[in-house]
Amino acid sequence: MKLQLKNHFLKEQKIHCWSFCICLMIVKETWVCKRGRVSDYTIYTGALGTAFLLFKAYQVTLDKNDLVLCSDIIKACDSASRSSGRVTFICGQAGVYSLGAVVAKHSGDEQLCDHYLTKFKEIELPKDLPNEMLYGRAGFLWACSFLNKNIGRETISPTRIRAVVAEVIKSGRKMGEGRCPLMYEWHGKRYWGAAHGLAGIMHVLMEMELKADEVEDVKATLHYMIRNRFPSGNYPSSEGSESDRLVHWCHGAPGVALTLIKAAKVFSNDEFLQAAVEAAEVIWNRGLLKRVGICHGVSGNSYVFLSLYRLTRKVEYLYKAKAFACFLHTRAQTLISEGVMHGGDRPYSLFEGIGGMSYLFFDMIDPMETRPASSHVQTISVLALALSTTGGHSHLLPNNLIPNLIAPKRYYPNEMGGISIEELAPESAKDSLSKLLSLPYDTISQRLKLDAINLKDEVVRETWAAKRRHVYYRLYTGTLGTAYLLFKSYQITRNNDDLALCSDIIQACDAACNGSGPPTFIGGHAGIYALGAVAAKNNGDDQLCQQFLTKFKEIKLPIDLGDDLFYGRAGYLWACSFLNKHLGKGTISISQMRAVVNELIKSGRKLSKLEIFKSPLMYESRGKKYWGAAHGLAGVMNVLLDMELKQDEIEDVKGTLRYMTKNRFSSGNYRTSEGDESDVLVHWCHGAPGVALTLAKAAKVQVFVTLLTRKEEYLYKIKAFACFLHDRAHTLICEGIMHKGDHPFSLFEGIGGMACLFLDLVEPFESRFPAYEL
Numbered sequence: 001m002k003l004q005l006k007n008h009f010l011k012e013q014k015i016h017c018w019s020f021c022i023c024l025m026i027v028k029e030t031w032v033c034k035r036g037r038v039s040d041y042t043i044y045t046g047a048l049g050t051a052f053l054l055f056k057a058y059q060v061t062l063d064k065n066d067l068v069l070c071s072d073i074i075k076a077c078d079s080a081s082r083s084s085g086r087v088t089f090i091c092g093q094a095g096v097y098s099l100g101a102v103v104a105k106h107s108g109d110e111q112l113c114d115h116y117l118t119k120f121k122e123i124e125l126p127k128d129l130p131n132e133m134l135y136g137r138a139g140f141l142w143a144c145s146f147l148n149k150n151i152g153r154e155t156i157s158p159t160r161i162r163a164v165v166a167e168v169i170k171s172g173r174k175m176g177e178g179r180c181p182l183m184y185e186w187h188g189k190r191y192w193g194a195a196h197g198l199a200g201i202m203h204v205l206m207e208m209e210l211k212a213d214e215v216e217d218v219k220a221t222l223h224y225m226i227r228n229r230f231p232s233g234n235y236p237s238s239e240g241s242e243s244d245r246l247v248h249w250c251h252g253a254p255g256v257a258l259t260l261i262k263a264a265k266v267f268s269n270d271e272f273l274q275a276a277v278e279a280a281e282v283i284w285n286r287g288l289l290k291r292v293g294i295c296h297g298v299s300g301n302s303y304v305f306l307s308l309y310r311l312t313r314k315v316e317y318l319y320k321a322k323a324f325a326c327f328l329h330t331r332a333q334t335l336i337s338e339g340v341m342h343g344g345d346r347p348y349s350l351f352e353g354i355g356g357m358s359y360l361f362f363d364m365i366d367p368m369e370t371r372p373a374s375s376h377v378q379t380i381s382v383l384a385l386a387l388s389t390t391g392g393h394s395h396l397l398p399n400n401l402i403p404n405l406i407a408p409k410r411y412y413p414n415e416m417g418g419i420s421i422e423e424l425a426p427e428s429a430k431d432s433l434s435k436l437l438s439l440p441y442d443t444i445s446q447r448l449k450l451d452a453i454n455l456k457d458e459v460v461r462e463t464w465a466a467k468r469r470h471v472y473y474r475l476y477t478g479t480l481g482t483a484y485l486l487f488k489s490y491q492i493t494r495n496n497d498d499l500a501l502c503s504d505i506i507q508a509c510d511a512a513c514n515g516s517g518p519p520t521f522i523g524g525h526a527g528i529y530a531l532g533a534v535a536a537k538n539n540g541d542d543q544l545c546q547q548f549l550t551k552f553k554e555i556k557l558p559i560d561l562g563d564d565l566f567y568g569r570a571g572y573l574w575a576c577s578f579l580n581k582h583l584g585k586g587t588i589s590i591s592q593m594r595a596v597v598n599e600l601i602k603s604g605r606k607l608s609k610l611e612i613f614k615s616p617l618m619y620e621s622r623g624k625k626y627w628g629a630a631h632g633l634a635g636v637m638n639v640l641l642d643m644e645l646k647q648d649e650i651e652d653v654k655g656t657l658r659y660m661t662k663n664r665f666s667s668g669n670y671r672t673s674e675g676d677e678s679d680v681l682v683h684w685c686h687g688a689p690g691v692a693l694t695l696a697k698a699a700k701v702q703v704f705v706t707l708l709t710r711k712e713e714y715l716y717k718i719k720a721f722a723c724f725l726h727d728r729a730h731t732l733i734c735e736g737i738m739h740k741g742d743h744p745f746s747l748f749e750g751i752g753g754m755a756c757l758f759l760d761l762v763e764p765f766e767s768r769f770p771a772y773e774l
Helices: 013-032 047-061 064-080 093-107 110-121 137-150 158-175 198-205 212-227 253-267 270-286 298-312 315-337 354-364 374-390 419-423 432-438 441-465 479-493 496-513 525-538 542-553 569-583 590-610 633-640 647-662 688-698 712-734 751-760
Strands: none
Touching: 013 047, 013 064, 013 354, 047 064, 047 093, 047 354, 064 093, 064 110, 093 110, 093 137, 110 137, 137 158, 137 198, 158 198, 158 212, 198 212, 198 253, 212 253, 212 270, 253 270, 253 298, 270 298, 270 315, 298 315, 298 354, 315 354, 432 712, 441 479, 441 496, 441 712, 441 751, 479 496, 479 525, 479 751, 496 525, 496 542, 525 542, 525 569, 542 569, 569 590, 569 633, 590 633, 590 647, 633 647, 633 688, 647 688, 712 751
16 A cells, blocks of 8 residues: 555544535535434444534534534434433443533533433343444443543442443353353344454453453353354454454454553553554555445544554554544545445435544544643634534535545446337447347346356355355355245246255254344344245254244244334234235134234334324334335335225325325435435335335335336346346456455345346246245
8 A cells, every 4th residue: 555654644634624624514514414413322333422522622622612512413413312212322321421421511500411310220231232333232231431430430330330330241152152251142043243242241341340260251252252262363243153254343354453552551462462563464454445434434444543652652553543534534535426436325424424533533643641632722613613603504614625535326326218219230239238238038037047047056155055054044144044035936947955954954043043033034043944944844844844833933023122124013914914815814813813912002102192293104113213124114005005904004004105205305216214315225125125115015016117017118127237247246346346245145135046036037927026925
C-alpha cells in the first residue's frame, strides 16, 4: 500500500478539517434534515450515534456548542426509545440514559444528570435476556462501566453489577462444554466475535470485579479461542465454522484482538499479547476492507493498531493505524462514489457508515489520549457555529472541505433493453449477454436448468460433503437451505437421489438443532420439522413423516415471541401453511393456527394504538418498526393473507398495505422502517421487492406479476435478470465487483438462491420465492 504518510499526519490541518466536515454532514443528514425526528434511537445505526460522535468532538475541542447539540439529540432519542425493551448501550435504552447522564454532567446540569441516572437504575433486565454485547447482559454491563468511569466509581452499585455478572457467568458455564469453560448462544449460533459472541462478553467481564474461579474461566476461554483459531491467525465467526473469511470487529480477528489486548493488560500475560500481535498481522494483510464503518469496515479495524500502540508504545502500530486512516482520508470518497467501496446500509451512522470514520479521525488526534488538542479547537468549533447560526446549513464551510460521501448506487445500471431484443438474431448481438437475451425462452430455461444442477452440486459439496456433515441447521444461511435446494431440484428433475440426500441433511439438522432456536421456518426448528415431514412424505417414509409432524405439533411458542417472519409468530405460521399445502389441509389444525393469528393481530393493533400510527397494524423487531419482508410489515402481512381471517382483520391488513403504498418514497421504493428517509435498499428483506411480493399476493397473485397479467414483458424481465446472473455473476464475483455473500453457498445470501431461481425458471408459472410464497 503506497500511501504518502507524512510524519506529522496527526497535526495536519487538512485531515482535521475533513473530520469535522464529515461530522457536520452527519449532523445535517441525521438530525437537521429530519427536523429533530428520531426513528432509530440507537448508537449503532441511529441518532444516538450522532450524539456519541458530538460528545467525542467535545472531548477533543471542549466546544460547548457540540455538547448542547449532543444533549438535544439525546433528549429526542429518550422520547423515541420509550416503547423499546432493549437494555444495552449500543442498541438500547441503557445507551440513551448513560450517555445522557454523562453529557448532562459535563454540561453542569445536575438535575438532568440525576434524571437519566434514575431512569437507568429503573431498568429491569428480562429473565430471558441473552448475554451478548449488542442486545444482552454484556451490553448492559458496558453501560454500567461507562457511567462508573465518567461520573464516578459506584455510580452503579457493585451489588447491581455483581448480580448481572453472576448471570453471565452462570449462563456461560451452563452452555460451556468440556473444552471451553464459557460459551454463549445468540439466535441459535455460538458466536466468537465482539458483537454477539465470546470476544465481546470476555471484553466486558474483564472490566468487572470477578472471583478467582471466574477469572480462570475467562482466561481459559481466551486460551481455547487462541488454540482453535484458523492456521491463518484469523478467528472463526462462530463455534464450528470453517469459513476463514470475515475480518471484522463483529466477526473475526479485529474484535478478538481488542479483547486479547485488554487481557494482556489486565492479566499481564505475554501469550495474550502475542496472540493479539498475530491477529493484528491478519488485519494488516486482510483488513483493508471495502467498507468504511466500525462494525465491519476499515475504521473499526484501525482501532486494533491504536490499542496495540497504547499498550506497547511501538511506533510500527502507530504507523499502521496512520496507514489505514490515510487510506480512508485519501481514497474513501472516490471509492464510495465509484461504487467500489461500500458506504454502509446506513451511510451516516456510527457503526456502519462514515460516522465511524469521523470518530476514528478524532481519536487519531492524540492516539495515547483523547484529551483536547488546543491547536484544533477553532477548526472544530465551526461545526457548532454552522449549526447554531444557520439551522444546519453548510454554506458557512468552504465547499472544497465538504467531501461527496453520499452512498453509491448499490446496483448495476440495467442496460438490457426491452423485449424487442428477443427479435435480434443471436449472431448480431453485441455481447454474450445480449446473445443470451435474444434466444427463445425454452432454450434459455434448459441452459439455466443445467447451470442450476451444477450450482446445486457445488453447494452440496461445500456445505455438506466438505464439512463432513458438521451442520449449521438454519434454512437462511445454513445446511437446511441446502436441503431445501435439493427438494426444489427433486421437484423439477424427479431425481430420487436428491430427495434421499435432502432427507439425510434434514436429519442431521434435526440432531444439530435439538429443539433449540426460534420456532420459525427460515430461522429455527419449525423449518426442520416442516421440511422433514414433507420430504419424508415424498420419499414414501410415512413413519419419518409422522415423527417430524409430532415434533412440529409439540412446539411451544414462548409468551414473549416476536411477530416477524424470521424469528417470530409469522415465521411459525408460514411453517404451518407449508405443511398444510404439501401434506393436506388440516395437517395443522385451524384452531392451533387461529390462536397464533389472534396474538399476531392483537400485537399489531396494540403497538399501532400505543404509537398512534395511521396504520391499523404495526410491529417491532429489535427496537425498530420495520416495513420489509424479513422483520416487518410486508412479511407479517404476507403470512396473514394465507390465514382465515375475520372481516375486521381483513380490513386491518388492507388498511396496513394502503398505509404503506401511500407512504412509500416518491421513487416508488419502500422504506426499511417507520420514519426512515433513506431511499437506498432494494432488497427482499428491506425495500420494494419484499413489499411487491406481498402486494402481488394481496391482488390474488401467486408469484411474479406475469401470472396476473400474462404479459410477455414480465417474463422477459425475469429472463433478463437470470441471464445477467448466468452470464456475468461468476466473473464479477471473481473480480470482487459483485458480493458473493457472507455465506457464499447459502440459500438466502449466496449461490444457493441463484440455483433455486434457475430451477424455478424451468416452469415459471409454478415458481415460488423460497420460504415466502406457497
